[in-house]
Amino acid sequence: MLPQINTGNTGFMILCASLVMLMTPGLAFFYGGLCGRKNVLGIMIQSFVSMGWTTVLWFTFGYSMCFGPTVHGIIGNPFTHAFLKGITLHSLYQGNAALGIPTFVHVAYQMMFAIITPALITGAFANRVTFKAYMWFLTAWLIFVYFPFCHMVWHPDGILAQWGVLDYAGGIVVHNTAGIAALASVLYVGKRKVVDSIPHSIPLVALGTGLLWFGWYGFNAGSEFQVDSVTTSAFINTDVAASFAAVTWLVVEWMNAKQPKFLGLLTGAVAGLATITPAAGYVSPATAALIGILAGVICYYAVALKNRLGWDDALDVWGVHGVGGFIGIIFLGMFADKSWNPAIVTNGLFTGGGTGFFYKQLAAVAISSAWAFVFTYGMLWIIDRITRVKVEDGVEETGLDMGLHGEVAYTDAL
Secondary structure (H helix, E strand, O other): OOOOOOHHHHHHHHHHHHHHHHHHHHHHHHHHHHOOHHHHHHHHHHHHHHHHHHHHHHHHHHHHHHHOOEEOOOEEOOOOOHHHOOOOOOOEOHHHHHHOOEHHHHHHHHHHHHHHHHHHHOOOOOOOEOHHHHHHHHHHHHHHHHHHHHHHHHOOOOHHHHHOOOOOOOHHHHHHHHHHHHHHHHHHHOOOOOOOOOOOOHHHHHHHHHHHHHHHHHHHHHHHOOOOHHHHHHHHHHHHHHHHHHHHHHHHHHHHHOOOOHHHHHHHHHHHHHHHHHHOOOOOHHHHHHHHHHHHHHHHHHHHHHHHHOOOOOOOHHHHHHHHHHHHHHHHHHHOOOOOOOOOOOOOHHHOOOOHHHHHHHHHHHHHHHHHHHHHHHHHHHHHHHOOOEOOHHHHHHOHHHHHHOOOOOHHHO
16 A cells, blocks of 8 residues: 555645745845845855755755764765665655655755755855855855754754754754854955945845745745644744844834834844744744844844954844844743644743753754854865865956856946
């Protein structure tokens, strides 16, 4: 008798995978609008090439490294499902067979997470990294940072999962590791010689934000892997947190700059989306609103601190994703609530669960941050021995679009 596929869950997860896929082009528009006219294609290609190359790595051995049989709880066996070996038309995802979703659907959904995560980092070193170095970076970072933490947190036998660490949709696995890697990249590569301080197209940023916000429903609600009451709470929590964070950032910046900034509203929304991600399916909507408000305040001042320290994180990846992911994991340790997700073993610090779970969340995000920073910095040093990481001064002045790719986004930029 063939395995029973749950057509409802399967259809829902195919839709969610499609939504998450849309987030990477959305990110390309978001970053492209923030850059100057001479560097639009240079930043956008870094997102789009991840859609192609990450898929190749995922198909070859990435999925197996993330969800294959565990090796000491740290990484999956890269050979078990290499080239998707052993997965057939009738295979059901065994992480939770009761879901009734084909393994291929799980492969596709998780692949979209792997695609967008390293693309997030690119905003930090915008306008100053060679494409060849970026391809080395993309490959090594996936293999040595994303794949291990995906396995440790999201594989049932992963060491952090076994320890009791929770991360609903990617506070550790996606946002914090990417944000901390962005900071390491900025410190290694150094400052731009030609600074594009004014976004060339805020409407493009708005388009990107809209696509990201829309896709994030698949990112968070889809992480339940089925349609149930937790799916609906993750969905509403995503919107509530983004909205409260957007308005909070707008108000805080309005108080400081004396003008309401559209770009601040957009950036605040993304900060709220990043911050709620690890907690979306584990907290109440009221808590999501609180998380959104705190994200709007904390991430705003994190960006201000970055500016004061002189870190040239061009598109504020550390302040939005790194800090947002970090505080999202901490807030989860404080506010996780079994009444909103019965699968939680224990409540958070402020919901009657004591300190144990909170300390585990704190330790996990500290470990992931340390590894992402140290490995990224060291990896860039090694790549620099193989091929030049930072573009030559002339290329930076000309712009990466023409200097590296021989193309321009706008003909009047010639």
